[in-house]
Amino acid sequence: MTQSPEQLCQALIDAARKAGADAADAMAAEGSSLSIEVREGKLEHAERSEGVDLGIRVFVGQRQAQVSSSDTRPDTLAAMAERAVAMAKEAPEDPYAGLADPAQLAQSWDLDALELCDSAAEPAPDALQADAIAAEAACAAVDGITQVQSAAAGYGRHLVHLATSTGFSGGYARTARSLSCVGIAGTGTGMERDHDGDSRTFQSDLRSAEEIGRTAGERAIERLNARRPATGAYPVLFDERISSSLIGHLLSASNGAAIARGSSWLKDSLGAQVLPTGLNVTEDPFRPRISGSRPFDGEGLATRRRDIIKDGVLTGWTLDLASARKLGLESTANAARGIGSVPSPANWNIELTQGSASREDLIRDMGTGLLVTSMIGSTINPNTGDYSRGASGFWVENGEIVYPVNEVTIAGNLLDMLKAIVPANDARTHLSRIVPSLLVEGMTLAGN
Incomplete structure (x- = not known):
């Protein structure tokens, strides 16, 4: 059964204690990202990634070590903890290393007020491609633009969780939506380029593709x-x-x-x-x-x-x-x-x-x-x-x-x-x- 980032963090801390760590903290990030690039109105490059990344930091006295992996299998978690403890034992002492005291840790927070994650569905690749094409077209339409170097759109959603052996456990999700365009004006040694772009947490806040493309083109023309x-x-x-x-x-x-x-x-x-x-x-x-x-x-x-x-x-x-x-x-x-x-x-x-x-x-x-x-x-x-x-x-x-x-x-x-x-x-x-x-x-x- 797939474990959540919170469960993975706790499993790592349990494994660290079992391996002999005096203290430990763990981070887990789960997410996906999608990026689309177009050229001359056609798809140039598309990339999608999904995965989970894990990190464990252990303390043996005043010695610390950090190990990371993208493998969530239980035997890998145990091996990560054992490797981190072995590394910490060989590390130099750091009198300033250590976790926060329990009294220093955050006790509560209001994630809703921060609005870190857009509840809207992930945009389809076709929608990202349409935005990139619209930005490219708007840039190319600016009088004097000789070439649109690139137009790209992207989306990402990630859930991050942090836990410590002193009792802290907290996480949150983030989304990001981006759109950019680079225009080129002039020819030969007289070529100039400039760009525009936008990146927002919520899709609804993103500036229009037409505005971004047009601004990129106008900026390039101004540099001639x-x-x-x-x-x-x-x-x-x-x-x-x-x-x-x-x-x-x-x-x-x-x-x-x-x-x-x-x-x-x-x-x-x-x-x-x-x-x-x-x-x-x-x-x-x-x-x-x-x-x-x-x-x-x-x-x-x-x-x-x-x-x-x-x-x-x-x-x-x-x-x-x-x-x-x-x-x-x-x-x-x-x-x-x-x-x-x-x-x-x-x-x-x-x-x-x-x-x-x-x-x-x-x-x-x-x-x-x-x-x-x-x-x-x-x-x-x-x-x-x-x-x-x-x-x-x-x-x-x-x-x-x-x-x-x-x-x-x-x-x-x-x-x-x-x-x-x-x-x-x-x-x-x-x-x-x-x-x-x-x-x-x-x-x-x-x-x-």
């Missing part, structure tokens, strides 16, 4: 005949499409694992001003229908809403149990993990305070500078915050966009950049990271 501006120091406006990367660098630097290693440009900034006054960075794991929402973390602790930055001031680190113990602090319930990996700190849904000005207002007020819409590569010094990335977008003169730009490098220091950001009011509120377009004054631009 790009130039390189003169090298110098200019204001740079990070478009909302990519502005969350700046806040992502801040979140990485405030990650407890980096702080515990001493390899973070924010390590001496706790309680200090890191953003302009009036700006908050808020983490909220309880937003309905959002991919970053969850009732508990990867160690069974109840998640909670918190201000990582309040009025521009860094209030704390992002911690799992191990990094919190290293720093002599309490976990912020931010442990993330995969089936085959041990927990590590990660952020859930993030929101940066939006400004009062529109994106167009910031373009008008920046005078001469660069509007960045895409970036490639990354050179960021984790200890100093020195920042350098390849960028493309649009050149702005006298407050107006005058021509597309590519093959430039923008550089600065994240500590200085973030303290001077000016946010617009154009963030998409359905994303897991709600970050508007961000204006940064005086960055170095390497062009001609």
Whole structure:
């Protein structure tokens, strides 16, 4: 008889105890995914996967080991536990390893309020194919598009369960529906490409295929005949499409694992001003229908809403149990993990305070500078915050966009950049990271 993820987790923990583990936790994920790609109105690629993945982490004293498998047979579960215990006995001691105390564990949660799973039936392959074809057709219909590189639609549903030998047991199901398109404009060395896409928990929230395809095509056309501006120091406006990367660098630097290693440009900034006054960075794991929402973390602790930055001031680190113990602090319930990996700190849904000005207002007020819409590569010094990335977008003169730009490098220091950001009011509120377009004054631009 097929066992549920909850039953599989409990069977793994029982097997670990029998094999000699002092403590253990287990994860099981059961799900399916379907993806469709089309080209020139015909099916190009279809892929469907179904399965169950299992992971067991065991502790022998202060030594731990992790083993994973996709085989759910009882003898395999026993072999996994025995192998994990044998590995743990040979592992080095870690004074910070260990499960949460029972008093730290989440006791109850409201899954209905989170709306993590669409109750609608899984879409048929024909329906996904029709969406991808519609997106491709809308892109191809844009005047100047020479080719649609790809159009794809996908769906996934997964049930995840976590259990520990200290009494925690909890799980939830997630769904995801996606649609994307990439258009190409121009020919030869003058070709440019751009894309658009959407990913939602509920099918009914997904943007239309026609809008996605058309937007991908229009973006590609806008990039034609790009130039390189003169090298110098200019204001740079990070478009909302990519502005969350700046806040992502801040979140990485405030990650407890980096702080515990001493390899973070924010390590001496706790309680200090890191953003302009009036700006908050808020983490909220309880937003309905959002991919970053969850009732508990990867160690069974109840998640909670918190201000990582309040009025521009860094209030704390992002911690799992191990990094919190290293720093002599309490976990912020931010442990993330995969089936085959041990927990590590990660952020859930993030929101940066939006400004009062529109994106167009910031373009008008920046005078001469660069509007960045895409970036490639990354050179960021984790200890100093020195920042350098390849960028493309649009050149702005006298407050107006005058021509597309590519093959430039923008550089600065994240500590200085973030303290001077000016946010617009154009963030998409359905994303897991709600970050508007961000204006940064005086960055170095390497062009001609």
